[in-house]
Structures are given as C-alpha cells and as structure tokens.
Amino acid sequence: MVSKQTSLIHSHGSTSTHLRFPLSPALSPVTLLPATPSPPPYPPDPLSSLLATDSVADHPVSQMEDSKTTPTFVKTPSTRFYWCILLSDWHQPSCVKDMKSKREREADTVIVSEDGASDSDPKRQKVISRSSLSSSSPPPASENSLLPGFNYGDEDEDEENRPPVNGLTKRNGVPEVEEYDDDDDDYPLDQGGQVKRSRDIEIRRDCPYLDTVNRQVLDFDFEKFCSVSLSNLNVYACLVCGKYYQGRGRKSHAYTHSLEAGHHVFINLQTEKVYCLPDGYEISDPSLDDIRHVLNPRFTQEQVEQLDKNKLWSRALDGSDYLPGMVGLNNIKETDFVNVTIQSLMRVTPLRNFFLIPKNYQHCKSPLVHRYGELTRKIWHTRNFKGQVSPHEFLQAVMKASKKRFRIGAQSDPVEFMSWLLNTLHSDLRNSKKNSSIIYDCFQGELEVVKETPNKSITEKKEDGEELDGVTQHNGIFTETYRMPFLMLGLDLPPPPLFQDVMEKNIIPQVPLFNILKKFDGEMITEVVRPRIARMRYRVTRLPQYIILHMRRFTKNNFFVEKNPTLVNFPVKNLELKDYIPLPTPKENERLRSKYDLIANIVHDGKPGEGSYRVFVQRKSEESWYAMQDLHVEETLPQMVALSETYMQIYEQQQQ
The missing domain is CATH 3.30.40.10 (Zinc/RING finger domain, C3HC4 (zinc finger))
Incomplete structure (x- = not known):
C-alpha cells in the first residue's frame, strides 16, 4: 500500500526548499506555497526552521495528485508569509476521481497573481481552484487555522490528565490558579505547621x-x-x-x-x-x-443600671423624637398579640436587664432566646436610626419553635402566647441542676390546691396506677391536697345579665378586683368539670416578684366564642393582697411583701375573634403612662387605664 505524502514548498528569493513526510491515509496531501517573500520580523517558528533545513528542487504544481482542492489562506504568527493550503476532497469516492484525466485536473488549477493578472508576477502567486474564483474575498484565516494531521484534542486531554505540579494544574502550558469565593480572613494551620491558604486583607x-x-x-x-x-x-x-x-x-x-x-x-x-x-x-x-x-446594640452594666433613671429623649435620622424602651413595634400581619406581650415583658426589670447583656445567655443554643435578646436590645437602644422596631426575626423564631402554632397572619390569644413564651424560655435557659432560670425567678409562685372528688373518680385513678399523696376519705368524698407552681393566675368574671335596662340597652356590669381575687383565699370553692368533676380550693402560699393576672373574658361553646364585657375596677398603685388573700407567715428577719404596683395592662377592643389588642405601660423614670398599639405610642392619664376592658395585667412587688 502506497502511503500518501505531503509536500511543503518554501521559496525565498531564488532558492526553494522541499520536504516530504508521511501522512495518515485518512488525510489528503497538503501543499503550502509562499506568496510574498519577506524577512520575518519575529524569530521563526519551529515549522519555518524545519522547512529551511531541507533543500530540494522546485516541485511543480501540475504534479499534484488530487483532483479538487479548497484553498485556505493562513498567516503564521511568526512570519509574514501567506500560505495556501490545498485540501483535497478526500471523502469523494475513488471511482469519480479516476474518471478525471490528469489534464483535466491540471486545467482545474490556475495560477493567478495577487493583483488579478495570470502569470504576471511569478514571485507573488497563489494557487486557487476554479470554483473559488467566483468568490469576492478569501475565507478568513481563523476558520481553518489548524494544520491537518495534528491531533490537537489529544494534547488537551494529555494536559488535563497530567498530574498537578505544586498543587496547580496547567492549561496550554500556563498554570491555572483557582479562584476562591471564600471571604474568611484567617485560615488554620495544617499538621505541618504551614498555612493552608492565606490572603492578607488590606x-x-x-x-x-x-x-x-x-x-x-x-x-x-x-x-x-x-x-x-x-x-x-x-x-x-x-x-x-x-x-x-x-x-x-x-x-x-x-x-x-x-x-x-x-x-x-x-x-x-x-x-x-x-x-x-x-x-x-x-x-x-x-x-x-x-x-x-x-446592627448589634450593646450595653454595659453601668448603662443597664441607669435605664430606669434616664429621662432624655432620643432623636432618629428623620428628626423624630422617641423614648428608649417606648418605641412602637411593627404589625407585620395580625401580630398585635405578640406586640402587646413583648411590650409588657419589657417592663419587667430583672428580665430586661438579663437579656440586655448577651454574655448571660451566650451558652444557650436556642434561636428563640437570642432573637428575644436582640429584640430587647433594639427596643432599649438610644442610638437607633428610626423610632420603631420590626420583630420580624423574633416572629420567625416563634413560628419555628412553636411549630406554627403562633404564626404571622393568624390572630391568637396573648394569654396563650405569654404562657407558651415563658415556659419555652425557661426550658431553654434553665440550669439542669437547680431547674431554675430568670423566668422562674421573676414569675413563679406557689399554690396549695385542695381537690374533692367523688368515689368513682378515685377508683378510676387507682386503676390507672397514679400515686395519690395526702388523700383522705369522708362520707364517700376523697380529698386530695398538693402544691403546684404557677406563672400566672386566672380570674373568673361574673356572667353578664340576660336582661336589658329601662333604656333598652345592655347593662355593662362592674366588679372590683378584690372580689374575683377571693378565688385564691383557700375557702371559696370552684366547680371544675374537665377533665373530671371535682371541687377545687386554691390558696397562695408563696408570692412571686411579678404576678400576672388574666381575666377569662372569652368562653367557647359548641357554636361560637362569647366575650364577657364586665369591667374590672383595679388600683394602679398599692394593691395590698394580704387583706384579701391569707398569706403565710414570713420567716425571721424577713418582711412580708404583699404590696404590688401595676406596670402593664393589656386590653382587648372589638368583637370576639376579631378586634385588636393594645397595652398600657408605665415608664418608671417619670411614672407616666403610655398607650401603645403597634406603631402608635401616646401618653395617657392613669385614670384612663382602669376604664378599659382589661384582659391581662402584670403587677410588680414593692421592695420597700
């Protein structure tokens, strides 16, 4: 089998060089002819050096073996020679090639000078096919700039498969440096003591x-x-x-x-x-x-101690004035029950001081604790850019922790939210050894419960295997006495009258707070239906530092929810509990602290299931009262606090 050959002809002046080397059978011969002899301005490339070494006689164009060729003009980067590459139609069937005579193949090839005249200038000639004469301009050099016979893809694959040198891969002989998107400034050391990756930040x-x-x-x-x-x-x-x-x-x-x-x-x-x-x-x-x-408000211990003594107003960027601790909270969507709860808890001084310093709960991993602390610092910050705060991050943590029991866009009960929030914060902050936290230190009290149940209920309990302590039996009624902690006390309101007055208007009854507090005097009997029928008596055995009272205004039956419109008359200052509730005798060198002052009062306005919540809070530095509903904050009189339908209250124990 005769192997095909490729002839490369390079002429410079009167001398010509000719080189023959074997080519793959799948490829056609290639003939390169120079167009303009010109000294190279740059050092010659390896191909030019190779062509200049072998010197043979001129090879005529008419001796080419292929029938049809397609010219491609290439200008090498190292010389100014114009080359014409004649690529034969190698995919053409051999039977068609044999039908053409040698003279016809010679006639298909014409030597045309660069200025258009045939054989006018033998020094500047191009070999083109007859079919290419109709085109106005030669094809660009970038289309076929690669020489046939060289497998460029294999070289790229070899470079990709080549192992990296010093941790860097090469692409076309140039080492590639990997770009990092990491923005860490400090990088750890490896086992050898060298820095894994370092980048100095100016x-x-x-x-x-x-x-x-x-x-x-x-x-x-x-x-x-x-x-x-x-x-x-x-x-x-x-x-x-x-x-x-x-x-x-x-x-x-x-x-x-x-x-x-x-x-x-x-x-x-x-x-x-x-x-x-x-x-x-x-x-x-x-x-x-x-x-x-x-971004991250911070307080020192000295600043925290002076918060209740500060009477200065702060100014926002828009020129509006605001009171630190009295800023409005944005109502994202039906989240007023969260806003009034947060504003009420901001008046509890020990709880506020605890969350103003992040070091107190830095060991805690609960997102709810950190979001509540961040919200507390923003409310009491004196250098805010605006006079309002959005509890968006806190609400997201509440939704995740409560498994969407309390969520944005759904109205909920602030009493239920207060109970859930205090218990969740306690479980996240409690000390495993003492089972205590800042929540229990502020709000936890103790009740003595006397429960009277009929014989049937006690029999059912014994079958269930429950332990009963302090159980006595008298006339078929079993009495059980035990103590239980509490975080808030629920007060029952008297039912509203069924009839209207003379003017055909509904009568709005009023009841003093002391009357409904008799529930916890240890003598008043409360009938309980669920989970079992029983008669309960309650007595307070230990008062907390902050006592939370909530009035049960909403009753739910099988059809709808009813709201009790009864007004409760309560004192704003000096609520003396020992006159209405029998309290235990204090120990020696201890003083019985039974006087309380109101610091927050949550009110519900509107119909049950609808309406909105607002809160009255006290500012201790001036002993003034403010009505707060979402973003609206305005000063009000203490007498106006008791004229509303109160729903939940927080009283602070007097320390003097």
Missing part, C-alpha cells in the same frame, strides 16, 4: 466611597438572608441601598452587585467588618461605629 482609612453610605435606607430588623440566593451564610449588607447579598468573592452576589450598581461599601452582618468592593480592602473608619451599634 486595611485602609481613606476610602473614597464613604460619602455614598445612605443611613436612611438601612434596616437590620429583617432576617439576614441573601436577596438573590436566600442563603444565611456570609451575608453582607450594602450600605448604599440596604439590600443583603452573600459573600464578597469574585463570583459572589455582593461582588456582582458592586459592579452592576456601582455600590462599593458593604458590612458583614456577622463580624461587623466593613469592606470596599470590588477592591476588597477593609475599611477602618470611626464614622461607621453608629451603623455597627444599630
């Missing part, structure tokens, strides 16, 4: 983009999620537009935003460091400290 004070920071649009109350990827890892806030983006590497969303929008100043919501993108350096400027304080 720290500058003179950033030219600090004047673009817009504090009016900054809002750190919402969840720290990237606005593009919805990820909560490595989230940065743009200090120009206020949006959240992830990362600061070259492929990150924050980097892309800095190039597209021209916003260059970003703050890390976790580390509170400020960076300039896309330059990547860290900005160290004291003028940004106010933004850090708004």
